[in-house]
Amino acid sequence: MSYEASLKHKRDAENVFNSAKKSGEALGHAKGLAEGKAKGLAEGKAKGLAEGLAEGERRKAVETAKAFKEMGLPTADIAKGTGLSVEEIENSKVLYGKSSFFYIKKVTGNNCSN
Template identity: 90%
Template structure:
């Protein structure tokens, strides 16, 4: 957004995009091929960019309000590089009346140009599309006292939402902690049971090995220790 005329605005636009392009090159080996993403400068201007700075008179007659600038070949008019563009709108040059607004873009430009003088959203503008920006514009026109009242109301609303969200998160945290505790208790119980089972098995194997060294029948050892015949044979 640019409200006031600036003599070297075009230079400024090129300067900004040049700096941005320079930052887009990937670091290290990834940037060795010089691949660059698209960069576009979008400007909404409240002045005629082509006017003479000293006289205020436009140097170009019938200048369209929309600038769509790209690098192109002067001879063939073909686009030379399609990943850099300047798209700017000069609001003073947009003079369409309500009955001439044929597209959504026309409606946007009409609203941007006349928003500061509107008391309400015109019926020919779709409230579903333009309602929010009109509300923002209305806030921008509030007096200092009205703005303080609005901000206080907004603070109360946000505080209420914060309390609600905090309570909700506390409930979720409590449920999460309860679930963790139950899971930990279950895990400990299962681990303990598994430990006992492994301990009993180890004791049975040691007993079976001792009996086998004593020369007792394998079938009797298996029956006495609860092990299988195959397990005793492997000892």
């Protein structure tokens, strides 16, 4: 084999290797992005579900507290039965029929934007 043919063979082999390397890197990058996106979506769904469940539990506690208040139960017993604090129950417009569930969040400083 002549020197020129040997050099051409070497360059061809290098080009094939570099092309395969670039193709593999692109494939790995695309796979990494897809896996990262899937993981991010799963974590986002889990967080959203947890926040939604917590908000639902809180709304139920407020509804229960309102019903207990209407039944004439003492505030301490309402707090014990619902998990709300005495302060939340005493200061809440929810239990006095003037506002909505979100008033308790405002009074206590709780919000869904954590």
